[in-house]
Amino acid sequence: MSHPNWKRVVIKVGSALISPNQQGCSSHYLLSIAQFIVRCRANGTQVVLVSSGSVAAGAHLFPEQEKSDIAVKKAMAAAGQTEMIATWDRLFDFPSAQMLLTHADLRDRERYVSIRETIFSLLDNNILPIVNENDTVTTDKLKVGDNDNLSAMVASAAEADALIICSDIDGLYDKNPHEHDDAQLLKSVNTIDQSIYDMAGGAVKGGVGTGGMRTKIEAAEKAVSHGIDTYIINGFTELSFNMLLAGENPGTHFKPHAKPMQENVHWMRHTSNAQGEVIVEGDFDASLAGDAEQLTSSEIIDVKGEFSVGDTILVRKEDGTKLVKAKSNYSSCLLNFIANQENEEFAHEFEEKTGPIISDQHIANLEKE
């Protein structure tokens, strides 16, 4: 797959490239990335930038002993974000726009659709969207937590052809090269399975990166299932970008699926997360789950968690096997009521009137997990 064929790319830039010394931002490594973005745009390829670095850039403004405090980290992100955006903006002679997102935004279908519209509108007007997680408002429950996964969610939302993850290393090695001298670089990965995850270690301890290789593989898995060519490349060297522009692979290439998931199924599977669980009997046939009407209250053994109409739920068996993720048309309260009805005829009539328990519009089959 050569670069000139890409209509739209998402490029993710890690903290080490933006704030190599944690003393504010440096344009040192950003110049060749900016040049790449300019050349993509000149070739007619739309670009979305996902940029880390706010925490690293803001770190020098706070006392050393307070930096591990969560509230201080959020303040570091708030202070570093303006400098990070200003640094990027100075490198371009076209306008850029800041988009700060959380997982709570992306997993809500209405907000997700709104985010997509904003990205497309910015791109249609030749404005470069610069995306980061909105670290100042997130909690564990609300955040994506790393910009690798965020970039894959953004690439899917933007319907990108390629996701380029710029790291501080040449790509994915068969083991962490910082710990093993004989580690070998993988040039291409056709299938992401457990053996690929087993190769990945975390980020360097005490470094500025967040997820290490594991989150990059998670991102690649999300992106390739949406048909997106994914690369992990070394963002420190200009050669990586020249190679990409020449249609060559400078790092590790993850091959996209030949039959990508539909947009709404992909969102349900990889972006939305379940607010509750419905435990069903062992003989419930998930392969028929596209026919949503076939899940009835008589199959339900238990309802876990609190969810509202429209929330995503996980349907699973008692032994833990995950069957489907779907939008619930019932609240947990109502589902509990109907599932615990002894009078089956009443339950049947109630469901006939109220409609199917799970939506056949928003459903992802997880049977292979």
Ligand SMILES: Nc1ncnc2c1ncn2[C@@H]1O[C@H](COP(=O)(O)OP(=O)(O)O)[C@@H](O)[C@H]1O
């Ligand atoms: N199998 C592996 N191949 C390459 N890098 C690995 C591997 N396992 C762990 N790593 C670590 O992941 C780091 C890159 O991730 P991270 O520090 O989060 O960077 P970034 O800021 O680019 O997201 C590498 O520098 C390396 O220390």
Ligand SMILES: N[C@@H](CCC(=O)OP(=O)(O)O)C(=O)O
């Ligand atoms: N949102 C955070 C970045 C988190 C993150 O994933 O960092 P990195 O591993 O360097 O891409 C920030 O701006 O500091």
